[in-house]
Amino acid sequence: MSKQYETVIGLEVHIELATKTKIFCGCSTEFGSAPNTHTCPVCTGMPGSLPVLNKQVVEYAMALGLAANCKITQVCKFDRKNYFYPDNPQNYQISQLYLPIARDGYVEIDTQTGKKKVRIHEMHMEEDAGKLVHDEWDDTSLVDYNRSGVPLVEIVSEPDMRSADEVIAYLEKLRMTAQYLGVSDCKLQEGSMRADVNLSVREVGSETFGTRTEMKNLNSFKAIAHAIEGERQRQIELLEEGKEVIQETRRWDDNKEHSYAMRSKEDAQDYRYFPEPDLVPIVISDEWIAKIKARQPELRPEKLERYKKEFDIPEYDAELITESKKVADLFEATVELCGKPKKAANWIMGDTFRLMKEKGMEPEDLKFSPEHLAKLIEMTDAGTISAAVARKVFEQIFTDDVDPEKYVEENGLKTVNDEGAIKDAVEKVLADNPQAVADYKGGKQKAFGALMGQSMRALKGKADPAAVTKMIKEMLEQ
Ligand code: ADP
Ligand code: ZN
Ligand code: MG
Secondary structure, three states: OOOOEEEEEEEEEEEEOOOOEOOOOOOEOOOOOOOOOOOOOOOOOOOOOOOOOOHHHHHHHHHHHHHOOOEEOOEEOOEEEEOOOOOOOOOEEEEOOOOOOEEEEEEEEEEOOEEEEEEEEEEEEEEOOOEEEEEOOOOEEEEEOOOOOOEEEEEEEOOOEOOHHHHHHHHHHHHHHHHHHOOOOOOOOOOOEEEEEEEEEEEOOOOOOOOOEEEEOOOOHHHHHHHHHHHHHHHHHHHHOOOOOOOEEEEEEOOOOEEEEEEEOOOHHHHOOEEOOOOOOEEOOHHHHHHHHHHOOOOHHHHHHHHHHHOOOOHHHHHHHOOOHHHHHHHHHHHHHHOOHHHHHHHHHHHHHHHHHHOOOOHHHOOOOHHHHHHHHHHHHOOOOOHHHHHHHHHHHHHHOOOHHHHHHHOOOOOEOOHHHHHHHHHHHHHHOHHHHHHHHOOOOHHHHHHHHHHHHHOOOOEOHHHHHHHHHHHHHO
16 A cells, blocks of 8 residues: 555544433433333423423533533523434434533543644533334334433544544543543443544545544444544545545444444434523523532542652552542542551552452442551551461452451461461471471572471461561571
């Protein structure tokens, strides 16, 4: 291939807001309940029912907009987007077209190619649709309206990204920001964060954009990266063959690693948008914005700054720990209790991350309490338990949040400080291993390790290694 191509990507990201109730009614937003148990006349589109806006949705959207450096639209309103689909009982979706709540922002991303700003065109509020469940055996389709009316913020970026790496960094940044703000849990698998990828290619050096396609149905970062590579290749091949890319919506099938045309790209006109007549415009005062600003929690960049000043831990540790607010909170609470930042960091970056990986857990799934980790650190430092025992106890804390003090007591795991017990164990090991003893006495330092290992094993790892070392040396010198 002689020509060089550049990939141009813009994203439309939907984030489900973590409000307790839906955007226009009092129904619960809880995920995973029995079908159609969180519904009412409003969210099932019954004639004559009227929407009432949930104020929390506006505040969450403002918080997100401000965190992404957007301008808040102080007079904003809702519009009706008309279309028929069985998961949409009103035959329209209440969304924002003309005056979205936030505009003209940016987020900063950091990839191997350096730091860069991705501009946010706008953020708007809208309601989610229900869910169709297709039963192929029965040849029927069922609909669940629990999700109908769950609040969404759609974040539309400018076409500023140039690679899958940048896209993932952008999504991670949005996810982290939303999680830090507490406005969404952003789980791709559960659909509380969804990304549509708009992609075009152009020759390097070209000033104009190529024709784009939009890909839907991407529910993991891996699928997104695959889809970008697949679509990029497909478009380049078309151009190389002298054909044209058609502007359309495509569906990515991650199992087949291929995308399919779903429909030709629709326009705003196709939806016959008009101002939502059942809702009044929202007027956002300067005071209201100031109140939301004052309430914004510490976000990751500020947290990193503070860690640098307050805790004596490497920057690398600080970065890993603050990737998730949940982990950062756990870390800070543990340090608050035990006053040992580096030790708390080590437990988190070592055993916690290892166990999370082994069990395929997300930070949100962590359930052990900082009190128990802090206690474990103190017990280890005080020599109550050995390092080896501490790791075993930590596994119990990690899975069942046990109280380490009780657990150690009940399972007889306290360090053996009893000189008599250590002496008995060492004596036996030396008697059982005359060859190693002779080797050591003959000058082979290595033989010591074997004797040490066996002695510790005989003491079930519960003895203080320093005490055992001392005992072996004393006895060998006799
Ligand atoms: P529409 O109104 O048709 O939905 P928008 O202008 O709202 O189109 O753009 C939708 C998304 O597509 C935005 O995220 C934007 O950044 C992205 N986009 C627009 N043009 C291109 C292009 N040529 N290549 C890649 N992405 C694009
Ligand atoms: Zn309802
Ligand atoms: Mg659009």
